[in-house]
Amino acid sequence: MSASSRTRIPLLAALAAPLALIGALLASCGPGGTTAEAPPAGEGAPVQFLTANGLNPQAGEASPLGRLLIGRGKDYTPIAEDPKALFDRLEASMADRRKTAWTIVEALLEPQKLTLEGKTYEVPLWHTWYEGMSVNPEVDQKIKLFIAQLAACKADAACKKTRAEIAHEVMEQAGTDKNMVRSLVSANLTQVLKQSEGFDRGAPEEELGRGFTLFSPSFVEHVLAQAQGIETCSNKIPWNQPPPSASQFSPCVDEFPRNAVMVKTSWDEIDGAAPKVSAHATDAAAITAVLKGGSWPKPTLEPVTTNGIYAVQTTDGKVYGLKSIHFSTKDTREWIWISLWWSPKPDEDFGQDRPAALAKFNGGVWSHYKMCVTTAFNETDPKPWGPYESGQPGLASAIKAAYDGATEQRNPAPYDKVTTWCSNPNLEHHTGNGRTNCIGCHQYSVTWNELKNRETYFNDTYTASMAAEYPQYGRALRRTNFPAEFAWSFGMEFQDQIKEAREDQGFNW
Numbered sequence: 001m002s003a004s005s006r007t008r009i010p011l012l013a014a015l016a017a018p019l020a021l022i023g024a025l026l027a028s029c030g031p032g033g034t035t036a037e038a039p040p041a042g043e044g045a046p047v048q049f050l051t052a053n054g055l056n057p058q059a060g061e062a063s064p065l066g067r068l069l070i071g072r073g074k075d076y077t078p079i080a081e082d083p084k085a086l087f088d089r090l091e092a093s094m095a096d097r098r099k100t101a102w103t104i105v106e107a108l109l110e111p112q113k114l115t116l117e118g119k120t121y122e123v124p125l126w127h128t129w130y131e132g133m134s135v136n137p138e139v140d141q142k143i144k145l146f147i148a149q150l151a152a153c154k155a156d157a158a159c160k161k162t163r164a165e166i167a168h169e170v171m172e173q174a175g176t177d178k179n180m181v182r183s184l185v186s187a188n189l190t191q192v193l194k195q196s197e198g199f200d201r202g203a204p205e206e207e208l209g210r211g212f213t214l215f216s217p218s219f220v221e222h223v224l225a226q227a228q229g230i231e232t233c234s235n236k237i238p239w240n241q242p243p244p245s246a247s248q249f250s251p252c253v254d255e256f257p258r259n260a261v262m263v264k265t266s267w268d269e270i271d272g273a274a275p276k277v278s279a280h281a282t283d284a285a286a287i288t289a290v291l292k293g294g295s296w297p298k299p300t301l302e303p304v305t306t307n308g309i310y311a312v313q314t315t316d317g318k319v320y321g322l323k324s325i326h327f328s329t330k331d332t333r334e335w336i337w338i339s340l341w342w343s344p345k346p347d348e349d350f351g352q353d354r355p356a357a358l359a360k361f362n363g364g365v366w367s368h369y370k371m372c373v374t375t376a377f378n379e380t381d382p383k384p385w386g387p388y389e390s391g392q393p394g395l396a397s398a399i400k401a402a403y404d405g406a407t408e409q410r411n412p413a414p415y416d417k418v419t420t421w422c423s424n425p426n427l428e429h430h431t432g433n434g435r436t437n438c439i440g441c442h443q444y445s446v447t448w449n450e451l452k453n454r455e456t457y458f459n460d461t462y463t464a465s466m467a468a469e470y471p472q473y474g475r476a477l478r479r480t481n482f483p484a485e486f487a488w489s490f491g492m493e494f495q496d497q498i499k500e501a502r503e504d505q506g507f508n509w
């Protein structure tokens with residue numbers, strides 16, 4: 001253990017027992033950790049394994065040195081309400097929408113316990129799920145296993161398993177537990193998000209989104225079972241082609257189960273004596289400017305401590321803070337789109353209605369985040385700021401600013417409805433991307449840009465000159481079908497991974 005990581009432990013361990021400490025302990029167990037506390041190579045660290053259901057029978061048994069496994073967290077439990085009724089209720093009421101979104105956030109933060117050297121750590125549920133990106137390619141691992149087992153089944157005349165059955169078996173299979181040693185490395189926390197890759201060439205380094213995507217177990221299982229449909233999904237399906245059926249709007253795949261969740265994270269390094277992270281104002285004046293100008297203004301640098309942001313420490317001793325996180329749940333057919341961002345003034349505007357319950361996790365760090373949510377293309381609440389006017393005026397005026405901006409930007413019929421708005425200042429930071437609403441852009445994954453005669457890039461969708469093809473800066477409902485089920489990861493992550501796994505195995509559909 002290095003001197004610096006030793007001194008950091010008490011700081012990070014204070015009260016909260018944040019996940020951060022795990023990295024520091026790993027550093028003590030990993031290569032180079034040669035102090036007395038660290039067991040010699042091969043003998044195993046005194047690590048207890050946990051599963052989602054509690055203590056594993058092997059608890060207390062020595063683990064291979066340098067490996068720290070935490071059971072995969074359980075799946076998300078969807079809201080117990082008919083999805084159509086829920087959709088209608090949330091579309092018509094901002095108060096219901098925000099209340100529901102905070103409840104979902106609470107469920108996704110539920111701590112999974114990890115015990116290490118007699119101390120228990122809280123890992124939020126979402127952080128135990130499958131990472132999608134290339135440094136810690138956990139979904140890709142499952143895809144490879146699935147294709148291999150599908151190929152073996154096809155070669156065996158006696159094998160009568162369906163793809164769904166094989167997908168389920170692959171998910172249950174041991175050997176792909178969450179391995180925080182692979183996850184908590186700087187290369188993972190600093191990789192440029194796909195959305196920032198390529199399209200942002202030339203943008204200042206520090207403005208690129210850095211982090212990774214994660215997917216719930218039920219989401220990954222569905223990706224496996226539907227792998228052929230994902231890989232072969234054409235981006236040329238006409239925007240106005242009717243969907244395959246009333247309950248399936250993707251011509252490529254069956255819709256995801258209601259417990260499916262997608263996550264996207266963005267991190268900043270917060271090392272040093274006086275760490276700072278960039279932050280944005282999101283009050284009414286800022287939102288008016290964002291809707292009008294389209295872009296988030298330049299951020300300011302704000303001081304932060306590890307007690308005030310969800311922080312992790314990597315095995316190489318660096319500390320990263322979670323600046324932003326997107327959650328999309330399939331509670332409704334069109335998904336529920338939630339975004340949190342760290343703020344130096346967390347109790348103002350989009351944080352004014354945050355429930356006190358969030359403070360109970362990870363030593364209270366989640367009280368430093370603000371939230372916006374959208375569940376539909378159109379805003380059918382006639383006065384979405386109304387319920388906040390007396391009690392939370394900052395939130396009311398910020399919501400009204402978004403509503404007024406969207407009202408001004410209506411197009412001629414049929415795109416003359418007021419749309420929703422929700423945008424994360426750290427993730428939708430590209431020029432023009434601030435006036436968007438999540439769902440609008442996500443409808444265009446794996447589709448064709450008819451004006452440019454090529455596939456749609458995400459940043460085509462909010463460009464004013466393309467208003468005919470992407471009305472209302474991409475916020476309006478345009479398509480009658482959604483080939484990729486609203487997941488940009490289909491084209492940006494899974495299609496290539498499935499193809500490669502298939503070619504490696506010499507397997508054809």
Ligand code: HEC
Pocket residue numbers: 193194195213262263264326327328337338339422423424428433436437438439441442458459461462486487488489490492493
């Ligand atoms: C202008 C387009 C655009 C907007 C607006 C947008 N996204 Fe995305 N989103 C993307 C792209 C591109 C990706 C990259 C997929 C990847 O990295 O694999 C992505 C990834 C994601 C993911 C990871 C799963 C996936 O789709 O691959 C989630 C979750 C997500 N976005 C949620 C949101 C939320 C919530 C909002 C609104 C606050 C939002 N997005 C706004 C384009 C957009």
